[in-house]
Amino acid sequence: MTTFSLRAAKQPRPLLALLGLGLAGLAGCQTNIDAPPAASAGTLDFTSYVAIGNSLTSGYSDGGLYNEAQATSYPAILAQQFAATGKGPASFVQPAFSAARKDGSGYAKLQLVNGALTPVTPSVSNTFLGEQVAYTGSTLPSGQAQLEAYSGAQPDNLGVPGISVLSSLNALTNNLAPYGIINPFYERLLTAAEKPTKDYVTYIGQKSPTFFTCWMGNNDVLTYASAGGVASAANPFSGLTDTTRFGMGYRAILQTISKGGTVKGAVANIPNVTAVPYFTTVTVGAVNTAIKANAALPNASAASLYITTGTGTVRAATSGDLLVLTSQAVIGSRSTTANPLPIGVGYSAAQSNPLPSQYVLDADEQTAVLARTAQLNAIIAKTAARYKVPVVDAFTFLTQVGPGVATNAINNSATYASGNLFSLDGVHPTPRGYAIIANEWIRVINSYYGASIPQVAPNDYRAVPFP
Amino acid sequence: MRLHSLLLTGGSLLAATTGALASGFQVNLTGTKNVGMGSTGTGLYLDAASQYYNPASMVFAPAGVQIGGNMAIPRISFRPGSADQGQRTLQNKNVFPFSGFASFGSDKFKVGFGTYTPFGSELHYQQGWEGRYALTDITLQSVFVQATAAYAITPQISIGGGLVWSAYGDVNLQRDIPVQGAGASAPAHVTLTGNSEKKFGYNIGIMLKPSDKFSVGISYRSAIDQHVSGGSVALSNVPAGLASSFSATGFDVTLPLPDVYSIGFGVRPSEKLTLAFDANLVGWSRYQQLQFNYSGGVLGGQPSSVSKRQYDDALAFRLGGQYMVTKGLTLRAGTFYDFACVRDGFVTPETPDADRFGVSGGLSYQAGEHLGIDVSFLFEDFMQRSQSQQDLINNGTTDRVAGTYKTTIVAPGVGLYYKF
Numbered sequence: 101m102t103t104f105s106l107r108a109a110k111q112p113r114p115l116l117a118l119l120g121l122g123l124a125g126l127a128g129c130q131t132n133i134d135a136p137p138a139a140s141a142g143t144l145d146f147t148s149y150v151a152i153g154n155s156l157t158s159g160y161s162d163g164g165l166y167n168e169a170q171a172t173s174y175p176a177i178l179a180q181q182f183a184a185t186g187k188g189p190a191s192f193v194q195p196a197f198s199a200a201r202k203d204g205s206g207y208a209k210l211q212l213v214n215g216a217l218t219p220v221t222p223s224v225s226n227t228f229l230g231e232q233v234a235y236t237g238s239t240l241p242s243g244q245a246q247l248e249a250y251s252g253a254q255p256d257n258l259g260v261p262g263i264s265v266l267s268s269l270n271a272l273t274n275n276l277a278p279y280g281i282i283n284p285f286y287e288r289l290l291t292a293a294e295k296p297t298k299d300y301v302t303y304i305g306q307k308s309p310t311f312f313t314c315w316m317g318n319n320d321v322l323t324y325a326s327a328g329g330v331a332s333a334a335n336p337f338s339g340l341t342d343t344t345r346f347g348m349g350y351r352a353i354l355q356t357i358s359k360g361g362t363v364k365g366a367v368a369n370i371p372n373v374t375a376v377p378y379f380t381t382v383t384v385g386a387v388n389t390a391i392k393a394n395a396a397l398p399n400a401s402a403a404s405l406y407i408t409t410g411t412g413t414v415r416a417a418t419s420g421d422l423l424v425l426t427s428q429a430v431i432g433s434r435s436t437t438a439n440p441l442p443i444g445v446g447y448s449a450a451q452s453n454p455l456p457s458q459y460v461l462d463a464d465e466q467t468a469v470l471a472r473t474a475q476l477n478a479i480i481a482k483t484a485a486r487y488k489v490p491v492v493d494a495f496t497f498l499t500q501v502g503p504g505v506a507t508n509a510i511n512n513s514a515t516y517a518s519g520n521l522f523s524l525d526g527v528h529p530t531p532r533g534y535a536i537i538a539n540e541w542i543r544v545i546n547s548y549y550g551a552s553i554p555q556v557a558p559n560d561y562r563a564v565p566f567p
Numbered sequence: 568m569r570l571h572s573l574l575l576t577g578g579s580l581l582a583a584t585t586g587a588l589a590s591g592f593q594v595n596l597t598g599t600k601n602v603g604m605g606s607t608g609t610g611l612y613l614d615a616a617s618q619y620y621n622p623a624s625m626v627f628a629p630a631g632v633q634i635g636g637n638m639a640i641p642r643i644s645f646r647p648g649s650a651d652q653g654q655r656t657l658q659n660k661n662v663f664p665f666s667g668f669a670s671f672g673s674d675k676f677k678v679g680f681g682t683y684t685p686f687g688s689e690l691h692y693q694q695g696w697e698g699r700y701a702l703t704d705i706t707l708q709s710v711f712v713q714a715t716a717a718y719a720i721t722p723q724i725s726i727g728g729g730l731v732w733s734a735y736g737d738v739n740l741q742r743d744i745p746v747q748g749a750g751a752s753a754p755a756h757v758t759l760t761g762n763s764e765k766k767f768g769y770n771i772g773i774m775l776k777p778s779d780k781f782s783v784g785i786s787y788r789s790a791i792d793q794h795v796s797g798g799s800v801a802l803s804n805v806p807a808g809l810a811s812s813f814s815a816t817g818f819d820v821t822l823p824l825p826d827v828y829s830i831g832f833g834v835r836p837s838e839k840l841t842l843a844f845d846a847n848l849v850g851w852s853r854y855q856q857l858q859f860n861y862s863g864g865v866l867g868g869q870p871s872s873v874s875k876r877q878y879d880d881a882l883a884f885r886l887g888g889q890y891m892v893t894k895g896l897t898l899r900a901g902t903f904y905d906f907a908c909v910r911d912g913f914v915t916p917e918t919p920d921a922d923r924f925g926v927s928g929g930l931s932y933q934a935g936e937h938l939g940i941d942v943s944f945l946f947e948d949f950m951q952r953s954q955s956q957q958d959l960i961n962n963g964t965t966d967r968v969a970g971t972y973k974t975t976i977v978a979p980g981v982g983l984y985y986k987f
Contacts, residue, residue: 131644131973133951136651209749210808217808506956506965508647509701510745520745539649557650557697565749566806 141185142551144364149182149189150256150309151175152357154319155528156537157259158285159194163221163525164207165261165285166231167196172531172561175257175313177538181553182311194257195250195289201234205247205284208524210517212567219517219524242282250288258304261285264319265349266341268300272349277336301349305356312357312365313541315494317480320346321473322373326527328424328458329410329465340472347479354487361487366545368492369477374466375502377516378526379422387423387431391445394432399447405431406446406454409462414454416446420463425516425526427459490548497540505536507558512536520563531561592688592707592918593825593849596664599635599941599982603929604887605901607843609831610784612774614984615668618679618715621772621786621831622727625670626677626717634667635941635982641974643690643919647697648955648969658691664978670715671987674722679715682734684708686793686824692916698968699754702916704741707822709763709793710734713770728771736763736793738822740917744813744867748806755805757866759818759859761798766791782833790826790853795819800866814864820857825850825880825908838891843901845885851878851908874915874966881908887927899929899943912958919972921952929980941982949974 151157151173158165159173170176171194179192197204206222209229213220222228234248263286266272267279279286280295290298320341324331331339341349358365373379387405394400405417417423423431431444439453446452461469477495484491501521502514512533513519516526521533529537535558542553598616601608608620612627616635639662645655664687670679688707692698712734717727737760744755772786796819805813831845855878860871887901902925909920925947933939949972956969 130656131642131975133644133646133654133971133973135646135654212808506959508697508968509966511965554651555649557647557652559697559700559745562747563745565747565751567749567808 136554137552139184139186139554140552141182141187142549144185144545144549144551145187145310146179146182146185147188147190148256148308148310149175149179149192150304150307150312150357151178151259151314152304152312152353153259153315154263155259155261156318157257157313157315158261159257159259159534160261161523161525161528161530161534162207162209163523163528164203164205166204166207167202169207169523169531170194170196170204170257172534173257173259174534174538174541175259177535177556178313178541179256181538181542181556184554185551188310189256192257193253193255195252195255197234197248197250201232201248203228203231204234206231206233210524210564210567217517217566240281240284240287244282244284247284247288254306255289256307258307260289260300262319263300263316264323264337264341265316265346265353266320267337268316269349269352270297270299272345273336301352301356304353307357308359309357309363309365312363313367314353314357314365315368315492316350316353317346317370317476318373320476321370321469322527325373325461325465325469326378326424328456328460329462329469330458340468341476343472343475343479346476347483350479350483354483354489358487358489364549365489366492366541366548367480367484367489368494368541369480370473371494371498372470372473373527374422374461374469375498375514376527377514377519377522378425379461380514381425381516381526382423382428382431384417384419384421384423387417387444390432397442397445403445403447405444406449406452407444407460407462408454408457409460410457410465412457414446414449414452416449417455417460418463420466422461422466423455424459424461427455430459431455490544492541492544494537494540497537501536507532507536510559512558512563517564524564530563532558532563535561592686594664594684594687596637596639596945596978596980597666597683597685598668599633599929599943599980600889600899600931601887602637602945602978602980603899603901603927603941603943604843604889605845605885605903605925605927607831607845607885607887607901609772609786609829609845610774610782610833611831611841611843612776612782612833615670615679615681616666618668618670618681618713618717618727618729619666619683619770621774621784621829622679622715622729622770623717623725623772623774623786624782624784625679625715625727626672626674626719626725627774627776627782628670629986630670630672630677631984631986632669633941633982633984634665635980636663636665637943637945637978637980638663639976639978641690641976643972643974645692645696645698645916645919645973646971648953648971650697655693655696657693660689660691662687662689675719677717679717679729680713681715681729682710682712685711688917690917697970698916699743700745701967702740702742703756704739705917706737706739708738709736711791723776725774725776726772727774729769731768731770731789731791733763733766733768733791733793735765737761738763738793738795738798738820744802744805746806746809748804751804751806753804756803758801758803759798759820760801761795761818761820763793763795763822766794780835784829784831784833786829788827788829790850791824793822793824795822800861800863812868813866815861815866816863818859818861820859822857823853825853840888840890842888843886845883847883847885849881849883849908852880854878854908875913875962875964876915877910877913878908879910881906895933897931899927899931901927903927907952912954912962913964914952914954914972915967919949919952919974921949921972921974923947923949923974937986939984939986941980941984943980943982945976945978945980947974947976947978
């Protein structure tokens with residue numbers, strides 16, 4: 101018995117040692133999942149990538165252009181992803197503000213005001229919320245405050261907030277309105293000599309891209325829509341741009357940036373501007389509920405929201421009318437006229453203090469905006485086909501994304517502030533929104549050119565910061 | 568020395584076990600002898616651990632006392648479906664399932680007591696990983712105790728049953744919250760912790776042993792839901808402006824655990840060789856959704872959260888054998904194939920389930936008539952499993968992440984037994 105067990109006791113030892121070795125080997129071995137195929141530019145060359153566009157291209161967010169948001173513009177994200185293919189660009193220059201004035205035109209912030217989350221816009225009266233703004237103190241002939249001149253290397257992101265196709269080519273307005281002395285975001289990019297003469301088409305012609313993106317046309321409908329369908333007599337760019345001049349301008353832009361069709365690129369069309377939170381946050385239904393619950397009103401249950409339509413008619417608002425974000429501050433405020441009712445409140449067309457037309461995009465105005473958007477998008481599609489570049493269908497994309505788009509367990513939507521996609525101005529995306537847009541550009545470019553540019557993780561880009 | 572320290576670790580009170588030793592978050596590491604044979608045992612009567620596999624067979628097994636423990640060493644990797652920034656690996660943490668059993672009595676009637684860790688999961692994902700808003704960390708621990716009686720109606724037929732008590736259970740779930748604080752450096756984070764209520768369940772079995780060469784067993788283990796009520800919600804880095812949307816202080820949740828039907832066969836072609844075959848049907852389809860009800864307020868503006876699970880019942884097939892080399896030394900080997908209970912498009916980070924193949928081996932060395940030591944070793948290889956964002960959208964499961972998971976587990980184990 102004893103001898104047996106001694107002998108046996110020795111036997112397991114080498115086995116155990118082997119087992120131990122095997123363990124050490126297996127335990128140290130991390131499981132591996134094959135990496136996706138390497139990034140490839142296909143036949144594309146991103147050595148010199150140039151982005152053409154308006155505020156969406158510049159990285160404008162929260163009602164302003166500032167360095168932090170500019171750094172996550174979709175062209176900046178695209179350039180970063182293009183670089184992953186090894187085909188450049190080595191650097192992508194954006195017209196940043198100087199470090200001491202990094203907050204540029206200033207930007208809105210969510211703040212707790214009397215315990216309620218409120219978007220607060222920077223202004224002289226609130227000392228720009230402590231932001232390091234880049235205003236020079238001078239005023240442009242258009243009445244807008246001048247911004248610090250940009251003095252760095254020639255930018256590759258040529259996005260200019262506010263610019264439209266109509267304002268890109270002086271010839272379209274018979275040189276009546278030199279854009280370089282109207283728009284502070286364009287003015288800051290030009291030399292003193294260029295300001296009165298150099299239009300945007302000429303400006304972008306200075307670049308020699310190997311690849312370009314172009315997202316123009318939004319402001320040819322948005323400026324009008326966001327003003328509640330009211331065009332300003334003093335501003336030739338505040339209406340819905342007609343198709344003739346849009347076509348001329350758009351062709352000039354693509355002809356110029358593609359060097360006559362020899363440079364590859366991609367364009368995006370005009371999104372459904374009425375689907376953004378700027379138009380969908382303040383609803384007629386919610387306003388009516390608030391009016392009817394207002395105990396200060398006589399016979400409040402009979403009262404409702406009254407509006408002035410684009411044709412001057414006064415009528416009760418319906419769910420088909422869109423109220424702009426800025427109407428929130430106006431509706432219900434005490435009338436400054438002799439009218440005893442608060443603004444927006446009425447019992448009948450005759451007994452009302454109707455909301456002024458610039459705060460409401462009524463049903464007829466929406467129809468006009470959408471019809472023009474469709475016409476202009478048709479021109480974009482046709483011109484893109486002529487220059488053999490793919491179209492990012494921003495109209496369809498934003499319609500799909502609006503109700504909700506999930507990014508790695510986060511549900512994002514077009515809901516104001518909490519939806520993560522749109523910044524506090526209700527029109528321009530957050531960095532997260534720009535990342536999602538950049539991914540759509542990448543998807544279209546990959547599909548059209550047979551490239552495999554990697555997408556970004558949108559969750560790595562911030563949404564709206566809360567106080 | 569090595570064995571000694573392993574034994575000490577295995578015997579410690581760290582009952583957590585890795586999330587993936589069997590389909591869902593089952594842990595089939597009970598009984599060191601059984602583990603060495605592909606976790607078969609329903610049709611066998613090896614030792615006191617039979618009260619777990621088939622309580623009826625306990626009466627045919629030698630009476631004794633045994634304890635065993637395992638060190639489970641998981642290796643889990645993840646790659647996102649898009650925006651790949653390299654493979655994510657877990658902060659690999661070893662966990663220690665254990666079991667202990669005792670049985671007393673005659674060849675006609677035996678009683679037994681046992682404790683084991685049938686379910687568990689512990690995963691700590693890499694900082695900043697793509698699924699951080701679904702899960703960053705999970706610890707799920709359970710310790711069951713069981714009292715068993717088995718009766719041999721004849722030397723060929725026995726019945727048995729056990730009263731199972733979920734003596735201890737706790738859960739710790741953590742994830743990042745997708746809200747951004749102005750100027751915040753760390754993400755908002757929520758930790759849900761709680762202890763589960765103690766509940767009773769049972770297992771029953773029957774064993775037929777027409778000869779020494781052949782035995783067959785059938786057993787059933789009842790479901791025991793793990794219910795946490797009055798769990799606590801701990802939040803960090805939530806922006807003050809959103810405090811009213813994150814006011815919850817407590818929660819309750821029910822985690823349904825499955826019942827298990829098993830059938831097993833034991834064949835002894837010679838006195839030295841035993842072969843075993845088991846099949847298990849695990850009733851995971853009870854787990855349809857995970858619903859947290861919050862108390863004291865809301866979380867993310869919601870009074871509750873519901874996440875789809877829709878698990879399927881899962882089958883597992885096991886094959887094992889042992890060979891007695893000498894009177895003191897027995898060698899074992901086994902293999903198994905375990906089907907996933909999580910459907911395509913429903914894989915969650917807390918249970919990165921997949922079909923899996925396993926092999927095991929082991930040995931026993933008995934010094935003298937009574938005292939012996941068991942050693943087991945198990946390796947599980949999960950099939951690589953992917954789901955796309957479109958799969959998640961189609962299933963309404965976008966509260967988790969698209970990508971590919973791959974897991975392997977190594978689990979050495981050691982046990983001591985004393986036969987009366």
